[in-house]
Amino acid sequence: MLRAQRGDTRAFDALVEPHWQMAFRLAFLITRDAAEADDAAQEALLKAWRALARFRDTEPVRPWLLRIVANEARNRRRSAGRRGRLALRAGAVQVSGGAAPSPEELTVAEDEQRRVLAELEALPEQARMVLACRFLLDLSEAETAAALGLRPGTVKSRTARALERLRKAHV
Amino acid sequence: MSELESQLRQLAAEVEWPSTPPLGLTFEPRRGATRARVRPLWVVVVAALVALAVAFSVPAARSAILRVLHLGGVTVVRVDVLPPVQEQQLAADLGPAVDSQHAAAALGVPLRLPPLRGSAKLHLRDGVVSVLLATPQPLLLSEFRSDVFLLKKLASSGTNVVSLDVGTAPGLWLGGAQHIVVFPATPPRLAGNVLIWQQGMVVYRLEGRRLTRRAALELAGKIMGT
Secondary structure: OHHHHOOOHHHHHHHHHHHHHHHHHHHHHHHOOHHHHHHHHHHHHHHHHHHHHHOOOOOOHHHHHHHHHHHHHHHHOOOHHHOOOOOEOOOOOOOOOOOOOOHHHHHHHHHHHHHHHHHHHHOOHHHHHHHHHHHHOOOOHHHHHHHHOOOHHHHHHHHHHHHHHHHHHHO | OOHHHHHHHHHHHHEOOOOOOOOOOOOOOOOOOOOOOOOOHHHHHHHHHHHHHHHOOOOOOOOOEEEEEEEOOEEEEEEOOOOOOOOOOOOOOOOOEEOHHHHHHHHOOOOOOOOOOOOOOEEEEOOEEEEEEEOOOEEEEEEEEOOOOOEEEEEOOOEEEEEEEEOOEEEEEEEEOOEEEEOOOOOOEEEOEEEEEEEOOEEEEEEEOOOOHHHHHHHHHHHHOO
16 A cells, blocks of 8 residues: 555555456446446546545555545446446356256246346336445445445445335335 | 345346456556557657647646556547647648548558548648548548657546457547647647547547547448458
């Protein structure tokens, strides 16, 4: 951290690298456009670099970086009508259990995952984003709070309400 | 953890995320090392000095340089505030008209043009071959050798600068807010959306105020015959 704060860009890269994929995916979740997310993440990186002198090295890097990325992504977000949707990778769905799944089992599992994803995508933005941060990005409540600009308590209650909403939609 | 929460966590590994761009807060290209053209150190140093000189050439624009990107003969300097420069017609300062032989001699290779109904009026100024294409909106196609000079661009944060591929060639798209382009021997001017790519030693540049990225890539494909 000290080397990065003294202007060593390699040290800064090393500091950010463990969180870079997470930061880009957060930008993508907000912008829903790979090019916009790329720009947002890169610009956020510059802002983080410029703000590094004010960063206290007793704080964790990830929430700090995610907050900057999320702010930049929100500033660059396009109109709602132009956003892309999340999709599953082809052949990505796995069936738990030791034996190799049959094609029918795979199809059923994939359909189920597609259904959950579609239901998640259909949630209002506040609910969708809190669930996406908590479960798709596997962020902690504190990290989600930093990324979404919320208090940790609000993240907790909003997550519970969003899960309940998703559960009802999933019945 | 409920079944629904488990399903949501499983989704994380199964979502088709776009590939994460390379990380690098450096004064280097953002493309992978295999794509990067190795430039002699003196060229990099000169380019950096030129970029600094351009960025600070207007006294009212002591703008911080945030980042420098290179694509072959093109340098894009990210600044927080653009210096005040004039807007000009696309057809301004293109130089005298030349025939295709003169244009090819300047480039060292034949000029590349998209299929046209009539003959194109070519211009040549300081090694830059230009042609104004009459599409529904005016477009300027410029071609020049990357080893003759470096094209400089100043872009603020309002301009999206995106690395992309034009066929098999590395390229840059500059869209959104206008940026400043600095051709040699002509005053800096504001530029609209631009697609730049480099094939061999020649840099190709398409500019149009209302040019979209998709239209630019389609036209670039026609220019390169792909």
